[in-house]
Amino acid sequence: MKDYFNKYIELRRHNIQVAVRKAKSRKMCYLFLAPYAILFTMFFVFPVVASIYYSFTYYNILEPPRFIGLRNYINLILQDDIFLIGVKNTMLIAVITGPLGYILSFLFAWLINELPRWIRSIAVIVFYAPSIAGNCYVIFSVFFRGDAYGYVNALLMNVGIIDTPKLWLIDPNYMLPICMIVILWMSLGTGFLSFVAGLQGVDRAQFEAGYMDGVKNRWQELWYITLPNMKPMLMFGAVMSITQAFGVADVTMALCGYPSTDYAARTIVTHLFDYGFSRFEMGYACAIATILFLMMILCNKAIQSLLRRVGT
């Protein structure tokens, strides 16, 4: 046993020595990476660590942070009803728009894949444009205006489905669904581009082999040939859509107001924003941020292990 242990240590030491020698011979690499690595550590790694640290403290910027243990988390879960509304809304939005947006991205990328080249490139622009159009989603507040001038109200009243205008963006019953529609409209983003590009790269010979082996229609072809070939892109797209689905805040804040009626459109991020930049309770806000962070990482890992099984 001792022998084994010593051998292990020796091996380890050897490995480290090899690594150090390798590192010395590759000094240039570290120099090249240094600017990015320093900034990345400053603005991505350090903040996450700091956020976890501050989440155990009471910190209001004026006084130095005071350690209070798990109190922030306990308050969040047991006392803060609005936070629970935020969690519920975020989960609802994530569970509905996340997978739906992901599937839509893939579906449209796949459908336009067989179009002639120039139509395809126009289609990509049309589908991708909403997600880079910046604040264009505020135009939806015109469509969903609460009086009879709003397009949706006018349309529904003319058809005879409703007889009085609905307050779409003020009535808590309609807020979330409308936000979801807008988010779905914007959901064909980076993942969509990745799918379009990935589908172009699938080897044609595999499809021909598929005809020989009796792939009957496009759906079989999709499941047996296209999807297994697209796995890396599917992973990437999943990461993108999860990140987007959990980070919803701009749309709800722009459409439903901030704060919204009865907090009906509150998300975790809006809550974070509220405590961090309106009330300056940084410790509490960091606890929210940490919970959000853990939720997103866990969700990503779960989805990735699920996607590994596609088409196998």
Place this chain on the structure above:
Amino acid sequence: MTRLSKEEKKAARLKKKEEKAQVYHKKLIRRRKPNRSIGGDIMLYLFLLFVAFVMAFPIIYAVSNALKPLDELFKFPPRIFAQHPTMDNFSDLFVTMGKSWVTFSRYLFNTVFITFVGTLGHLIIASMGAFVLAKYDFPGGDAFFKLVTVAMMFTGWVTQIPNYLLLNRLGWIDTYWAIIVPAFASPMGLFLMKQFMEGLPTSLIEAAKIDGANEWKVFTGIVMPNVKPAWMTLIIFSVQALWNNKASTYIYSEERKTLVYALQQIQSGGIARTGQGAAVLVVVMIVPIIIFIFSESQILETMASSGLKD
């Protein structure tokens, strides 16, 4: 003699025709995959057309709104397309807003400056990092790249508060740098650049090295010119993020605020500002879209290598 040649000619012509038909036939078959039904294709195209219309409608509406003169904006029933399109709203932006305390052109300049510097720096710094991560094997490289992919998995909101505290400590709050410098380190750019550079043949770099080029020469002379499609991709993602940056938490002096912030203010300015609000909306959204239109094929080329392996 002449008769024979005539017949020969006829035969040759027939042969040619047949060949032509065959080529045409071949093309037709190659273009259509054999296991597709025509009905299904037509249904799909109709469906796609409908969805494309739904997707494009809000954007078309926003543009046509900006072109409407003021009396048309308040017409009832409202019309979707402008009947007498004018550029009045755009010129109003500069004329009426030109007299206000902070002129519209100032907001525009702020956003252009932030976007330009942030994108340039991001391109240089991320490419340098991506180059060594993709083409050299050194201790810590893989671990660092894994960390970068993890960073793509959470939103920027998570790091907002410690970032604020950090920027405050550095004394960068209320300067352009508070937005520009964190944008340099955006993980997405490094990720895409690295994945694309991995597709470059290593022999290219080795050949240059044998010719006596050092790493910097290889980077600027060989690698960067060969990854131009990835440049465009980095640029579009960076521009999109910076151009739409509201920056309301990091910048509070009016003269350094960005276009998106001005947009929100104009929109909350009430009915008198409706026309200008519509115009700003178009100004804000049109720039990323135009850049995308011109760089689409390059971006798609890059995204082909965007997959997340393992």
